[in-house]
Amino acid sequence: MKDFGSRLSGAMAHRGALCVGIDPHPELLRAWQLPVTPEGLEQFAEICVEAFDGEVAMIKPQVAFFEAFGSAGIAVLERTISVLTASGTLVLADAKRGDIGSTMAAYARSWLSEDSPLRSDAVTVSPYLGFGSLEPALTLAHNTHRGVFVIAATSNPEGAQVQSATRPDGRTVGQTVVDEAAARNAGAHHLGSVGVVVGATLGHAPDLGKLNGPILMPGVGVQGGGPDDVRRLVGDSNLKAVVPSVSREILRAGPSVTALRDAVHKSAEDFAFLQA
Numbered sequence: 001m002k003d004f005g006s007r008l009s010g011a012m013a014h015r016g017a018l019c020v021g022i023d024p025h026p027e028l029l030r031a032w033q034l035p036v037t038p039e040g041l042e043q044f045a046e047i048c049v050e051a052f053d054g055e056v057a058m059i060k061p062q063v064a065f066f067e068a069f070g071s072a073g074i075a076v077l078e079r080t081i082s083v084l085t086a087s088g089t090l091v092l093a094d095a096k097r098g099d100i101g102s103t104m105a106a107y108a109r110s111w112l113s114e115d116s117p118l119r120s121d122a123v124t125v126s127p128y129l130g131f132g133s134l135e136p137a138l139t140l141a142h143n144t145h146r147g148v149f150v151i152a153a154t155s156n157p158e159g160a161q162v163q164s165a166t167r168p169d170g171r172t173v174g175q176t177v178v179d180e181a182a183a184r185n186a187g188a189h190h191l192g193s194v195g196v197v198v199g200a201t202l203g204h205a206p207d208l209g210k211l212n213g214p215i216l217m218p219g220v221g222v223q224g225g226g227p228d229d230v231r232r233l234v235g236d237s238n239l240k241a242v243v244p245s246v247s248r249e250i251l252r253a254g255p256s257v258t259a260l261r262d263a264v265h266k267s268a269e270d271f272a273f274l275q276a
């Protein structure tokens with residue numbers, strides 16, 4: 001199997017850069033006339049799979065909305081991930097895991113090991129227990145040809161308190177996260193397999209020029225970010241590495257599969273400049 005970065009750059013070349021999130025908010029279930037139960041969750045996920053599979057470079061299920069239903073929700077998540085990965089669509093599990101190294105190793109096994117029922121192509125991780133605490137996930141991802149997306153500068157306004165703090169060497173904390181990720185991608189030919197997450201809502205972003213890996217940009221749509229923000233934040237030379245991520249703005253078009261697909265195509269058009 002090719003490494004995750006190569007698979008992602010191949011998918012982006014074929015299908016465009018967009019990532020669509022599967023975020024089954026209870027309000028969305030209700031808006032889709034579905035019960036807020038594991039059965040409703042399953043129908044929501046099935047409609048999303050039908051609408052998005054094969055249409056975009058990557059699909060990002062937000063794990064929290066499945067966990068909220070307990071073991072029945074996790075079972076729906078497992079099935080959703082395995083249907084998508086079996087059809088060749090890249091799945092990024094948005095679990096934002098981060099813990100001391102020995103516990104991180106267990107989180108890593110859940111999302112990145114070949115024999116886990118939840119195995120995905122990549123997982124989001126939080127470095128705010130120290131970048132080094134992510135080592136078990138970085139190592140397992142490398143060994144299983146999977147990827148990690150490390151939270152660097154998030155789309156929520158509260159993130160700046162930690163991520164924009166300045167270290168004694170003058171770099172922001174978010175910048176050091178990007179720099180550590182860049183060190184992991186050194187020598188990768190296409191895109192490295194260690195991505196970062198940078199919110200499209202930010203006033204300014206860390207310097208991404210040496211990352212050599214994918215830049216996931218959520219915060220597009222309902223949170224207020226748009227294509228112009230993406231361009232402004234990453235700079236022209238980094239546009240090819242950007243994976244804009246949209247959840248509610250697209251999901252609100254449901255439950256019609258045709259309307260969901262139309263919303264995907266509209267978003268994809270808005271971001272076509274990334275591939276130009």
Ligand SMILES: O=C(O)c1cc(=O)[nH]c(=O)n1[C@@H]1O[C@H](COP(=O)(O)O)[C@@H](O)[C@H]1O
Pocket residue numbers: 021023062094124153154155156197198199218219220221222223245246247248249
């Ligand atoms: O890691 C993420 O995907 C993420 C990072 C971030 O900085 N901001 C952010 O909104 N997200 C996730 O991206 C999705 C955004 O959803 P919408 O605002 O509905 O597009 C949610 O699943 C968030 O958890």
